[in-house]
Amino acid sequence: MYIPTLSDMFEAHQRIKPHIHRTPVLTSTFIDTLVGANLFFKCENLQKAGAFKARGASNAVFGLSEEQAARGVATHSSGNHGTCLSYAAGRRGIPCTVVMPRTAPQAKKDAVRGYGGQVVECEPSTSSREAVFAEVVAETGAEFVHPYNDSRVIAGQATCSKELIEQVDDLDAVIAPIGGGGMVSGTCLTLTNLAPRVKIYAAEPEQADDAYRSFKGGHIIADDAPNTVADGLKVPLKELTWHFVKNNVSDILTASETDIIDAMKLIWKRMKIVMEPSSAVPLAAILKNKHLFSGKRIGIIVTGGNVDLDTLPWQ
Known part of the structure; x- marks a missing residue:
């Protein structure tokens, strides 16, 4: 198992620059007030092909x-x-x-x-x-090319948080959705090396909480076919992503299906951006755990915007 390094991340960023967007960071005063924290949304829903991947x-x-x-x-x-x-x-x-x-x-x-x-x-x-x-x-x-258990893929995903800390100063924490753990692993790779004081959180649906149970149990627990509206988060951790999660993540927070849909609607309504249910899980987890984030500066990775407009989860 080859564990990607910071050098791999820097090389990846140079390699992919002609093929990706440097996505914007957006904010919402309304949502900040609701949470009691300063939230900075790294909008990978505006990435090429509509996702951080x-x-x-x-x-x-x-x-x-x-x-x-x-x-x-x-x-x-x-x-x-x-x-x-x-x-x-x-x-x-x-x-x-x-x-x-x-x-x-x-x-x-x-x-x-x-x-x-x-x-x-x-x-x-x-x-x-x-x-x-x-x-x-x-x-x-x-x-x-594995969706996440691949050092090349993780090095590429790690470039997202590199951009985020260049765009926003003095973050206290970064939170991203977790399914297989590719984005979270990339976030760990970058932040533990370039911004080690920033805490790393992962957010997961209650109905597909195998990463949460793995994190608490100390070993990989895989569900074969979980059912959640956050369809991008149904896959289990693998050996490479588990390495980053167990060693670098502060905690994994979960959210109910209702929490996820409500957070998705809130972002659509207040921020006017299209994002998919998986991307709403971090905000749902923050709203459920406001005490953890009160008064802090929090980066949220909005992972994708590829939603089927004919089957929205609240329809």
């Missing part, structure tokens, strides 16, 4: 040798990683195959195809996803 995917794709790239790339994804890998592969002009649960939002399947990727459907469970994916790789010989 464009960073890690671009780093992986553009770091391939010509020989590797010729065989294309493949992954399994509930949506955003597959979309972003298809985006990056399209930029390099190589094939991309994405194994997706048949229950994934149609908007995300359409987005993968829109960037030139091929979608292969599986059942909505980790076991089915991995079995179908094994068949795809055997057939194509494509380079596997």
Whole structure:
């Protein structure tokens, strides 16, 4: 297991700069007053392909040798990683195959195809996803770019918090959603090296709380097919992301389905930005745990904006 370093993050940022946005940081006086803290929203929902995962995917794709790239790339994804890998592969002009649960939002399947990727459907469970994916790789010989348990991907995701601490001074904490842990791992990589006094929190749905239970139990606990409106957070931690989570995260906070939907509506209403349910989990967790954040300066990573407008969670 290769654990990415700060040098890997700096190299990733140089490599991907032509292919990503330096996303803005937005604030809301109304939400600050509601929470009793100063919140700074790093808007990766405005990233290329609509999610932070464009960073890690671009780093992986553009770091391939010509020989590797010729065989294309493949992954399994509930949506955003597959979309972003298809985006990056399209930029390099190589094939991309994405194994997706048949229950994934149609908007995300359409987005993968829109960037030139091929979608292969599986059942909505980790076991089915991995079995179908094994068949795809055997057939194509494509380079596997894991959605999060990949040092190249984590180094790419780590560039998000590098930008955040350049954009906002004196943060007390940063909080990001956690599913497989790629963004949280990247946040740990950057902040423990460049801003070690900043606390790192992860936020997770109560109905898909395997990272929370892993963190409390001291070992990886994986659920096969959790059910939550935050569809991007259904996957379990893996060896590489667990390394960062267990060593660097201050705490993992959970939020109910109602909390998540309410937070999503609040951000849409007050900040006028489109973001998906997974991205609302950190604010939901903060609202539930105001005492932890009162009077503090908190960075929130808004991870993506790829929501199916025909199936909004409050409809």
